[in-house]
Amino acid sequence: MEMSRGLAADRHVPVMLTEILDALAPSLARSGALYVDATLGMGGHTEAVLERFGEARAIGIDRDTEALRLAGERLARFGDRFEGVHAVNTEVADVLPRPADAMLFDLGVSSLQLDELDRGFSYRADAPLDMRMDQTSDGPTAADVLNTASQDELERILKTYGEERFARKIAHAVVKEREKQPWTTSGRLVEMLRSVIPLASQRQSGHPAKRTFQALRIEVNDELRGWEQAVTSALDSLAVGGRLAVLSFHSLEDRITKRAFATASASTAPPGLPVELPEHRPEFALVTRGAAVPSEDELERNPRSASVRLRVIERTRAKGSQS
Ligand SMILES: C[S@@+](CC[C@H](N)C(=O)[O-])C[C@H]1O[C@@H](n2cnc3c(N)ncnc32)[C@H](O)[C@@H]1O
Structure with a gap:
């Protein structure tokens, strides 16, 4: 038990x-x-909430069953103060027994995944191209x-979700290659990206597969459309x-968060x-006001936090009330 808690805790540093x-x-x-932790992951944020606020109870939502299992072990010591729910958070309102006092969305992928x-x-291992x-x-x-x-669709996905400069070249190569043999594994994709992306750019912009893998993950999990729906429901x-x-x-x-929060906090006069x-x-x-960013100290300790922005509202x- 102690080991499992240690495992979940070691697998993702809460940002x-x-x-x-x-x-x-x-x-x-x-x-x-x-x-309500709408992206429970390894339960790092939830554990800290339950420790610091002794009277609070928590509902943790995740679409990943392995995350729920590990976080469930980690949080078992809180007994019925914690409940895990396997669901997609786009309709978070439907999962809750009553309105929430506090809610967190820690978007994106976990270190576990x-x-x-x-x-x-x-992109560091050769595996089936799943990403669900x-x-x-x-x-x-x-x-x-x-x-x-x-x-065209591949080019749009790579450009928009991956901010990939060579989206057109890569999309062309994906289609050409799949005519020879369908795509099945990440190793072949990484190899193709290494051959398509100019060497100079590979030296400057980090691993050549980084942006393509991010773009595919966002598309597979419908992350941006999902977030547009989820923020309204939240x-x-x-x-x-x-x-x-x-x-x-x-x-x-x-940008979606900023826009939703700006609309929600504006007068409708x-x-x-x-x-x-x-x-x-x-x-x-x-x-x-604006977005908060991690401290220098956190950036040093946890490079994963580099691009993070925190907004709170x-x-x-009450909804529709006049008082
Ligand atoms: C960055 S991790 C959360 C880490 C967590 N805050 C911690 O400290 O351990 C994001 C988690 O949200 C889950 N997730 C992402 N999108 C989701 C969605 N639309 N519905 C439910 N869970 C989602 C992922 O499966 C992943 O486990």
Whole structure:
């Protein structure tokens, strides 16, 4: 048991932990507070919440059954204060018994997923091109995307989700290669990327497969569209005084968060109205002005946190209320 807890704890370092606990503290200190970790992962953030806020209970959602199993072992010592739920968080409101006092979305992939080499997330091992976070879903795998998407679609995926400069060349090579033999393994893809991406660029921009693998993972798991839906559902399921914290790793994720939070915290009064009527007052207020970033110290300790942005918002009045 002790070993399993150690294992889960060692497999993913929770990002911006102190900043998140401090930002959520006013809502978590309330008696019987409900904390929702909508991307449970290895349960690092949830463990810290349950330790620091002795009266809080937590619901942890993950689409990855292996993450749920490991986090479940790690959090078993909290008894019925913790409940794990296997679900996709796009409709988080449907999973909750009541509005949440605090909620966290730590978007993206976990170190567990990257480390489990046979799941195809890593370009460092030759494995089946799977990349589904939910191993029970019959959704498309990365191999399916490479074998069925049109060349234009592949180019768009690589350019938008991977910010890959050589998206067109790579998409062309993917289609040419699959005419010879369908894509099945990551090793062959890495080899092809090494041959297509100019050497000078490989020297400057890190591993040649990094951006393509990120793009495929985002497409396979429908991460950006999913996040657009999830953020609306999350805002809907916050109690008054409840806070939502979001850690984004990709600039497009952060843009979606920023836009959703700006809309939620803006007055709906028509322009030119001299006085704001109660029904036009926003239902939310921003807790972080702009996005918070990790400290120098954290960046040094955990390079994975390099691109992260934290935004926090609070529900200040009930949905549709006029008070
Ligand atoms: C970055 S990790 C979370 C790490 C966690 N905060 C910790 O400290 O251990 C993200 C997790 O969210 C899960 N996830 C990503 N998108 C999801 C979605 N749409 N619905 C449910 N879980 C999702 C992934 O499977 C992964 O386990």
